[in-house]
Amino acid sequence: MIERGLLIVLSGPSGVGKGTVRKALFEQDDIKLQYSISATTRKPREGEVDGVDYFFKEREEFEDMIKNNKLLEWAEYVGNYYGTPVDYVEQTLSEGKDVFLEIEVQGALQVKEAFPEGLFIFLAPPSLSELKSRIVNRGTETEDLINNRMRVAKEEIELMDAYDYVVENDKVENACARIRSIVTAEHCRRDRVSARYKRMLEVE
Ligand code: 5GP
Numbered sequence: 001m002i003e004r005g006l007l008i009v010l011s012g013p014s015g016v017g018k019g020t021v022r023k024a025l026f027e028q029d030d031i032k033l034q035y036s037i038s039a040t041t042r043k044p045r046e047g048e049v050d051g052v053d054y055f056f057k058e059r060e061e062f063e064d065m066i067k068n069n070k071l072l073e074w075a076e077y078v079g080n081y082y083g084t085p086v087d088y089v090e091q092t093l094s095e096g097k098d099v100f101l102e103i104e105v106q107g108a109l110q111v112k113e114a115f116p117e118g119l120f121i122f123l124a125p126p127s128l129s130e131l132k133s134r135i136v137n138r139g140t141e142t143e144d145l146i147n148n149r150m151r152v153a154k155e156e157i158e159l160m161d162a163y164d165y166v167v168e169n170d171k172v173e174n175a176c177a178r179i180r181s182i183v184t185a186e187h188c189r190r191d192r193v194s195a196r197y198k199r200m201l202e203v204e
Contacts, residue, residue, distance in 0.1 A: 002096040003196065006186060007089065007115050008033065009101045010179070011108035012123035013153030014078075015135035017169045021123060022102040024172045025179060033100040033183070034092045039065060042080040055085070073103070073110035078148055082107065098183070105156040112162055119186050121179060122163040126170050128154070 012018055026035055039055040041062050050056045057065070062081045065071050074083030084101055092099045101111065112120060125131035131153055135146050160166060165182050169175040186192070 001199075002094070005034075005093045005095070005097040005099060006183070006192075007093060007099050007101070007111070007118035008183060009103065009108050009111050009118055009120050010123055011103055011105050011120070011163070012169075013125065013131060013156045014104065014149045015131050015138070015153065016123050016125045017134065017172065017175070018102050018123050020172055021169060021175045021179070022100070025100075025176050028176070033098045036084055036089055036092075036099050036101050038082055038084055038101075038103065039071070040080055040082045042082070057081075072114060073107040075104055075106040075110075077104050077106070078145060078152065084111070105159050109159065109162055119183070120163040120165070121182060122160050122166045123175065124157070124160070124166050124168050126168060 010018055010022060022035070025031060026033070037051065037053075037055060039057050039062060041057055041059050042054070044050065044053070044056055048054065059081065062074075062083065065083065065085075066074060070085060070087070071083040072086040072089050074081060076082075082104065084103060084107065089099050089101075101108075103111070108120060111118060125134070128150075132146075132150055135141065135149050141149065167175050167178045167182070
């Protein structure tokens with residue numbers, strides 16, 4: 001019997017560095033996590049590739065995905081839709097592989113409803129001023145959008161209680177190391193492994 005993989009959700013306010021941390025995590029060769037590519041109606045930023053960074057969709061296409069229950073979760077965030085295609089997640093978990101989602105907070109809360117047994121990690125900024133300067137330095141947003149993102153970020157930090165772990169993103173490599181430790185520890189949890197040992201004892 002194949003044990004289902006672990007569903008790992010990395011979330012936290014926009015600008016905290018979720019994308020950067022996720023990319024750094026997946027650059028490491030020994031990583032065994034499967035990244036779930038999201039769908040979005042946001043236009044590609046320079047260098048972004050369809051099917052690699054996101055599945056870029058028109059609003060109508062995205063709304064069809066919602067209607068046809070093709071998304072595990074979705075959210076409208078600062079004027080665009082973002083969502084997680086459900087088939088990939090289900091298929092990969094049933095193959096016994098861990099799936100990694102990097103999504104905003106509203107979506108993470110929906111995943112928690114559907115998969116309470118998932119592993120929910122909140123990526124936190126060292127401070128609000130640091131968060132603002134990261135959003136500003138990214139240089140892709142207008143002033144209105146920056147203020148909007150900061151307002152959303154403050155609301156999101158208040159939702160931290162729904163998570164299992166909080167990882168401060170002081171430095172990308174530190175955050176990655178903490179996430180790897182959490183995933184390793186999670187695989188050793190008694191309630192995750194005890195059934196396997198009980199089966200082993202029955203065979204002996
Ligand atoms: P960006 O436009 O900067 O790529 O992403 C904006 C926000 O959407 C980020 O917080 C990112 O984590 C989040 N996001 C990306 N994919 C998904 C998804 O599939 N679902 C949800 N709910 N949020 C997502």
